[in-house]
Amino acid sequence: MILLDQPHSATDQGPNRDQLASLIAQLEASLRTISGLARAALASSLSAEDMVLTDVIARLGLPIEIFTLQTGRLHPDTVAMIERTQARYGLKVHQFEPEANALAQFVATYSLNGFYESLEARKACCGVRKLEPLGRALSGYDAWITGQRREQALTRDQLDEREHDAAHNLVKHNPLASWQWGDVLAYAEHFQVPLNPLHARGYLSIGCDPCTRAIRPGEHARDGRWWWENADTKECGLHQNNPNKETIA
Numbered sequence: 001m002i003l004l005d006q007p008h009s010a011t012d013q014g015p016n017r018d019q020l021a022s023l024i025a026q027l028e029a030s031l032r033t034i035s036g037l038a039r040a041a042l043a044s045s046l047s048a049e050d051m052v053l054t055d056v057i058a059r060l061g062l063p064i065e066i067f068t069l070q071t072g073r074l075h076p077d078t079v080a081m082i083e084r085t086q087a088r089y090g091l092k093v094h095q096f097e098p099e100a101n102a103l104a105q106f107v108a109t110y111s112l113n114g115f116y117e118s119l120e121a122r123k124a125c126c127g128v129r130k131l132e133p134l135g136r137a138l139s140g141y142d143a144w145i146t147g148q149r150r151e152q153a154l155t156r157d158q159l160d161e162r163e164h165d166a167a168h169n170l171v172k173h174n175p176l177a178s179w180q181w182g183d184v185l186a187y188a189e190h191f192q193v194p195l196n197p198l199h200a201r202g203y204l205s206i207g208c209d210p211c212t213r214a215i216r217p218g219e220h221a222r223d224g225r226w227w228w229e230n231a232d233t234k235e236c237g238l239h240q241n242n243p244n245k246e247t248i249a
């Protein structure tokens with residue numbers, strides 16, 4: 001069990017204990033199958049949610065690998081978070097990059113920033129920079145873990161904490177599904193978790209630099225992603241089960 005620290009400030013309420021217990025139980029469950037041990041990996045975008053998960057994994061010494069998709073278009077603050085995370089926790093954040101030939105073909109076909117011009121081009125870019133590397137990143141694992149939350153977007157409001165990822169034939173855990181943004185910040189404040197500076201500038205969802213902006217009052221976290229598209233298309237394909245997911249017990 002994680003021991004709570006003394007409050008750091010008058011505003012430090014600490015994490016919700018029931019939420020924290022549930023989160024730990026879910027992370028531990030990701031390391032088990034019906035027949036034995038499982039290999040699990042956290043897909044981190046270096047967002048606050050993923051930093052909370054990283055912090056729990058590090059505190060408990062859970063044998064969960066951490067990887068990020070280094071798309072080549074990440075904001076410099078996000079790139080810097082990779083080194084900050086490794087230095088703070090003494091663990092490796094594995095980076096998966098796009099395949100060079102496929103990337104060159106995308107640029108030749110659509111241009112570097114062609115994703116602004118059509119949904120087809122945007123999905124092609126996400127396919128090359130994210131989806132194909134994700135497939136490599138997940139190879140050999142039984143389960144993966146994400147920091148997705150229901151509150152983030154319309155496409156996530158029915159998110160389950162545990163799903164079957166049919167695209168990769170893996171168990172997928174979303175242990176923060178029921179958490180609110182305030183819950184994430186409460187945990188981060190209490191445990192002094194390093195946060196991406198973009199959050200303080202209004203970026204509630206962390207993605208590629210040219211496709212992410214700060215949100216405005218009343219917007220969902222992911223309204224700052226691909227803001228020129230309709231809300232129901234705003235997934236890059238990493239989470240293909242949203243919202244028409246196949247749930248497992």
Ligand code: SF4
Pocket residue numbers: 071073115122123125126127129130207208210211236
């Ligand atoms: S988020 Fe934007 S830059 Fe990143 S892979 Fe998708 S379309 Fe390309």
